[in-house]
Amino acid sequence: MEILALTLPVFAIVVIGYACVRAGVVTEAIAVPLVQFVYRICLPALMFHIVASDPIDSLLNWDFWIAFGGGTLLVLAIVALLGWRWLGESFAHRTILAFSTVQTNTGFIALPILHAVFGAKGVPPAAIANLIIAAADFHRL
Numbered sequence: 001m002e003i004l005a006l007t008l009p010v011f012a013i014v015v016i017g018y019a020c021v022r023a024g025v026v027t028e029a030i031a032v033p034l035v036q037f038v039y040r041i042c043l044p045a046l047m048f049h050i051v052a053s054d055p056i057d058s059l060l061n062w063d064f065w066i067a068f069g070g071g072t073l074l075v076l077a078i079v080a081l082l083g084w085r086w087l088g089e090s091f092a093h094r095t096i097l098a099f100s101t102v103q104t105n106t107g108f109i110a111l112p113i114l115h116a117v118f119g120a121k122g123v124p125p126a127a128i129a130n131l132i133i134a135a136a137d138f139h140r141l
Contacts, residue, residue, distance in 0.1 A: 002116055003113060003116070006112040006113055006116055007109055007112065007113070010108045010109060017031070043107045043108075043130070044131065046107070046127075047107070047127045047128075047130050047131045048131075050111075050123055050124055050127040051124060051127050051128060051131070054124040058121060058124055058125075059124050059125065059128060061124075061125045064125040064126075064129075065125070068125070068129050072102045075098070075101055075102050076098045076099070076101070076102050077098075078098075079094060079097055079098035079101050080094050080095045080097075080098035081094075083097065083098070104129065104130070107130045110126055110130075111123055111126060111127070111130075114126050
């Protein structure tokens, strides 16, 4: 029940945004720049605030980096390099599928859940992971 209470505001904002576009309160022309603003300005500001508020020792949680980085690289390699048996597509197409596969939502959903499960020490490594994912994906918006 606590997870629902933590994630409900995020989903409520999505539903309210959708309802505002459907009702004509906000036009679809405004929706894309608004999403870009949140993704390019608000989310990185939140992540930098989290990272700047924590000592460097807690940010260098090597167990987390090995699990996150290793898992991400493993899935990326499986889909991009070995996925030809299942996907039968070109390497370029498999690479795009691989990058799509390893995208995470460590920004809006994972941070409150990590905080609830692990306390404050669980948030900074995920914030750094989110900054890396956002930086890698920044060019697409």
